[in-house]
Amino acid sequence: MPELPDVEVYRRRLVDATRRRRVDGVTVHDTQVLRGVGRRRLDSALSGARFVRTRRRGKTLYAVTSHGPHLRLHFGMTGDLVVRDDDEEVPAHTRVALRLSGGRRLLFVDQRRFGQVGVVDDVDDDIAAHDLGPDALDLDPAALGELLHGSSAGLKALLVDQSQVAGLGNIYTDEVLFHARLDPRSPAADVGNAGVRRLHRQLHRVLDRAVAAGADPRSMPRGWLIHRRTEDAECPRGNGPIRSFPVGGRRGYWCPACQDGRG
DNA sequence: GGCAATGTTAGCCG
């Protein structure tokens, strides 16, 4: 799940949960998700801190403290951020718990443990170190056009490349391309200016709508591809069967009848 | 049992 909309939902949850509260300490249940820190350093770095603002770049979330270090979270394939009162039981697969003042905990839950919890001294340095491109929602149509037309990669391959655009993963790339009616397999550079504009518009429409749905697919419109990610499923527009194709070691889904490429 | 699943990363190849 954790692509841009999910992480944006987690960001808002973190802001709500930590407002006017202090981190009293950190409990690490599983050190495997720690990145670049041990449990002692994570605890000492955050104990007593307040989060003064947050930043999200693509799928990476930062909670900024007044003097650093800052908390860095990446949710991998199955990461989640949940809030519990101290007297409530923690969910299965809770890996790290931030104990907050006022009897509440912010929990990093991650079944498959591909997620990452760490601290960084400087957010911009960390973004550079991970070679993250601009956030998908920060690209204006001109910048998006330049990105596409300057690339020799396939359209979907380009969009899921975090160093080019940060935030899109397998699911939402397919969704956006479906609504923009673009062929995911076509060369990015072949997308015409009308296609670039559609892509830009749908990028915002789909991601904003997904955030509004709390990133829960069940709350997303019935006409979305996300409900039909199966070979031979019926296209939501009724135009024909959904097909799949391989991209970067996973499967993409699209409607060949709707998504005719060009623009 | 086999296979695929939203993530990143390293290594290989052309």
Added chain:
DNA sequence: TCGGCTAACATTGC
């Protein structure tokens, strides 16, 4: 150098 592919990471569910 770049793009694309594979495997690895860990776990679950069909």
